[in-house]
Amino acid sequence: MLILLPPSETKSEGGDGALDPASLSFPSLRGRRRAAAAALRRVPLQDAPALLKLGRTNAHEAAWNRVLTSGPTRPAIERYTGVLYDGLDAASLDDGGRAWIERHVVIASALFGLLGAGDRIPRYRLSGSTALPGLSLKAHWRDAVADALAGTGEWVLDARSAAYAALGAAPVGSALLHVETAEGRALNHFNKHAKGALTRRLAETRAEVGSRDDLLAWAASAGVPLEPRGPADVVLRVEQAPLRR
Template identity: 55%
Template sequence: MLLVLPPSETKRDGGRDGSALDLAALSFPALTPLRRDALAALSRVSRTVSGASQALGLGPTQRFEIERNRLLRSSPVMPAIERYTGVLYDGLDVDSLSAAAREFAHDHVAVHSALFGVVGAGDLIPAYRLSHDSRLPGMPLKKHWRSAVSAELAAHDGLVLDLRSEAYAALGPAPDGAHYIRVVTESASGRRVALSHFNKKAKGEFARAIVAAGVEHPDASSLLDWAETAGIRLEPGAPGELDLIVG
């Protein structure tokens, strides 16, 4: 089983003392050459404030992000699941997970990054700034990542749950047989409407419930049965989707 999460724009500073990025140690090693190329392109565009600001869509108060990118190779690293912050990761609340749940997350959760492609939750990465809609000169991110990330996800032997935003899913669509988690609310008449504001929080809490339970589901039927016992409204939706019903 693999849960694929989106990254976040905001990230924690710092990391393990004396550590630095080691591309060879990251999961999904087939992506290493593409990661190396993306790092080089980001390094080049970050040489000037004007170039980086334009490519990354940064304002004057975000210039610290450029310095982060300049120090990518030497800045300290921490597990990806701890690096990202924001609403989804608040819902996941990794700091309060038990040691067993954190180990389960490291084995069964991945994060899809615009810079590193898909990485394992326990992979050690630095703080950086690169988004799905960033414009690296000569390197359209969708073209760069799409087929390679899709191939890595397709190679996973087991249930794949896609919790990414549609923008990140476009950088590497999940394979046939995967299940996209769509957060919806249901009216009294039974009509379901996709949520936007509470979407990320619900996905984070859902991911937390799965890793805290520590059950490796072999298929969607197993997941649906578990969700019912856990008090989570998860039901089949459109083809290839599962509806997470909240509210």
Template identity: 50%
Template sequence: MIVLLPPSETKAAGGTGASLTTAGLGYPGLAVARSRALAALDRLVAAGQDVSTPAKARAAADNAAVRTSPTMPAVERYTGVLYDALDAGSLAPAARRWVDEHVVIQSALLGFVRAGDLIPAYKVSEHSKLPGERMRELWAHAGDELSGFALDLRSKAYAQLAPVAGAVPVEIVSPEGKALNHWNKAGKGAFVRALAESGAEAGSADALVAWAAEASVPLTRTDAGLRLVVQDPRLAAATR
């Protein structure tokens, strides 16, 4: 089983790992696409980037140093609501190993990366315009590198950017059955944390639902995939 996560716009600064080595990333079949994306980013940097605000200046600096800046595990590089709820850095060693073995994050710059892959800070999203490249064309076949049961927690935009055949999407809803926005991300992070802490293994959606029943996680089958109920919006507590 793999768990597909979206990236985040915000990223932690710094790192203690050596500079980016694409040969060290998971899914080596994406090497050509990664080289094209990085070359396009080089062209963007050379053409000049918007530095009109402190946030944009930092993003421009990150992009300019993407090949030389220090790295850190992808699951720690990404920040924001989902990754705060997952809080991989606080997991016990066994649960953290589960994350490194099962979680796959989709980067607009590097394609699919494993949770433990060492990546730099950068500012590229699915909406970015990289000179000479189209995001949809760049990553259209990236999903071919993945195999086995895939639990899809990505946003629709990223799922469309790099389709993964057979991936099972998860809908996050309130106890009343209403779609959520902010708490959607928190619920996803809490769900992945629960999977990691239990060491969950499942080869199908039905097997995952069976695990959820034993773990008291409100996860059910739907015609479209799976549905997870977030019980407490303040804590996104989908894992009780």
């Protein structure tokens, strides 16, 4: 099983050691990573805040893209912050839970295409919906990401947002994760937190999952309100408050 998460626009500070492109998971994406980084660096610094949709309080984040190969790195699962990653709280997992995360979690990225949870990356600023001059992120990543995911041979639970799902389809037979209230209403803020909390529960229990049926059986045994939807997808039912661990 792979659980495919979206990234976060917010990034943690700090780290050590520079980016080593050869160390990243999914080596088939290396050339496209270089091309995406080059397109990002070509954006004049004075134009970058508007292109990247940054405000006055975070306009400085555009400068991160100038030091991609020299800035300090941290594991991707620690670099990304925000609601989903608060729900996952990888830093507080025990060694076995952390090992599960590093084996089973893949993070989508507009800059890197796909990342393993343990891949060490610098801070950067680029969202899946950004229109880079001279490079369509959707066209750039779509086939390469889809091929890389299919090449793993793993069943995929796709928890990405729409902008990142557009950068490469999950393999046929994968399940899309929906999050709704018991009444069937879609959520926003709590949607993200619930996806992170579900990932944490999977890691805490060292879940062995290879299909949707396996996932639903695990959920029933773990007391997780997960239901089938249609022929392939699943829906997580939550209250309008973060899942409690």
